[in-house]
Amino acid sequence: MSTPEPYLPAPSPALSQSDQDALTDLYVRGTPANTLRAYERDLLYVTAWKAARFGVPLDWPESEATALAFILDHARDLGDAAPEDVARQSAEMLIAQGLRKSLACPAPSTLDRRIASWLAFHRMKNLTSPFDAPQVKQARAKARRAAARPPAPKSQQPITRDVLEQLLSTCRGSRRDCRDRAILMLGWASGGRRRSEITGLMFEDVSLKEFDEKSLVWISLLETKTTTKGETPRLVLKGRAAQALAHWIEVGEIQDGPLFRPVSKADRVLTRRLSPDAIAQIVKRRAKLAGLPDGFASPHGLRSGFLTQAAMRLSLHRSMAQAQKYYDDVDIADNPATDLLG
Template sequence: MTALTLPAYAQLSDADEVALSDLFRRGTPPNTLRAWERDLAYIAAWKMAAFGRPLAWPEEEKVALRFILDHAQDLAGKPGPAQDVAQELIAIGLRVALACPAPATLDRRIASWQAFHRMRNLASPFAAPLVQQARQKARRANARPHAPKSPRPVTRDMLESLLATCDDSHRGIRDRAMLMLAFASGGRRRSEVTALNVEDIGRDDFRAKGLLWVRLLETKTTRKDQAPKLPLKGRAARAVMHWLEVTGLREGPLFRPVSKSDRPLPRRLASDALRTILRHRLRSAGLPEDYATPHGLRAGFLTQAALDGAPLAAAMKLSLHRSAVQAQKYYADVEISENPATDLLGD
């Protein structure tokens, strides 16, 4: 597949590149930067198609309002300026369909637009009362049931089924260590697992306590100067140590590709490798490869913590959730199913 070539007006200008290269670029996680760049390309293309002009800084309120209105309705079967703009965006590969985008997608693009205003120390047009009101109404009008990031949480029983497919080859030893670390250290995101280096695994307490310390240099909720150290115990710690012992790794990427001849290669796994590995293990366990996603390991950790009666605050210290409301959702699903009121009619 050839790379998509965007028209000039959908690409970052020199001024935008300068803004991204300053404090925001150095102090923002790479995934967030990539999302900002994609969203700004979309917004710039949309404004050129809708108004025939490039983005302005600060942007006009009428432009912000039109952006909300154009993205708060299903444009299929509705000929007009909004549909014409959407068709142009579809033609250059920046929009998929005429259907109304999910409210979360609209919120993310607006958040990116606001972030670029903050970079320039400018007031955002989305702070205007009329624009805020339109945004709230659009969110309510297009609200959708929450779709989980994984069809199912990977709780302990499912994880055990996956681990049972891991043999004693280098690939099996690696996959076992990755899956156990991702689950047992608090439900790590896939990018956090593949970003780990050998130097991030503290082994001083392993011989005496069977304990490893996993240092996360950067996560979605922490910065490099806040790098948390998370404990890894028992079988999970032994699995990681086994991987280190059989490979003899001393530095560099912790988890690496394994060749067809079962030889670890001297490079880092791709950031999405955990998804590929999970799909392979699901198939090997006799399950559909879309039975769960890597986020299922994170959801599974919190769900299992709730099933085992671990306090929410204790689980959050490992998962590194900043929002108790977000983490509580996993506990709420368990608690309501165990509520005695659900058994009022008996079996």
């Protein structure tokens, strides 16, 4: 058996091979797919960075000097650095490999995520991380403050109802159209769902028991970014949104497995799960077909658009948690926000 990636548990001499395999499987099943993908990207990046900067592979555990160099290289704008600056030269190599976009100082959140991944790799190997050393932690805090900037919006435009209607108008009669209509309506009308939440849905997560009588479709999310398994309440789709989802299930002949799937050029529904990145392509394509400007909206616009439509700003609530207190005693099917799409 090959050595597992650093984002998986290291082999332990105290475990049998079957127990080691079971532990690895547990880590994979217990780690969100988005996190595993981020681990893979971050591992590729830090490996390439060290090779470019020092000409050697990663060490386990990594040295504090390397950790400090990583922070320093990513805490300044290298476009102002001299051509012979080793940090700039390393960054240019990463740009050539397609791993870095520019010489500009990366966003603090990007640096934080890569460091968090690197730290996690050490934990999975039962090793002490250099990023836990006092001087390194202090340098990281200083870098975060020095590079502080206003957070950029995840979507240039919220997809409010009028924008959503423009996107939906491009969905006509093909299976692809039916799928995209269901995705857009579910993503918006169920409270603004994230891409991974939409593509993670299984047929078994949908209940159509009340559809014929009440035009209600109930959805069970396994977990979300802010909730864990068993804590996520059921979501409801009503009216048009419920009809769009039920229609997709019918025309897509979805009887089990992933709820949303790729559709071939021949308009044939495939069996595999739709990827989260595909949601971005769907929003981009529908916006283009609707005649909206390039980059007008992203999948996060479904979330921000729903919340905007729900008048969160006008209510002057400072957080979703604060607003939620006012709805704790209201059955979700009676919540007026579920009728925003009509």
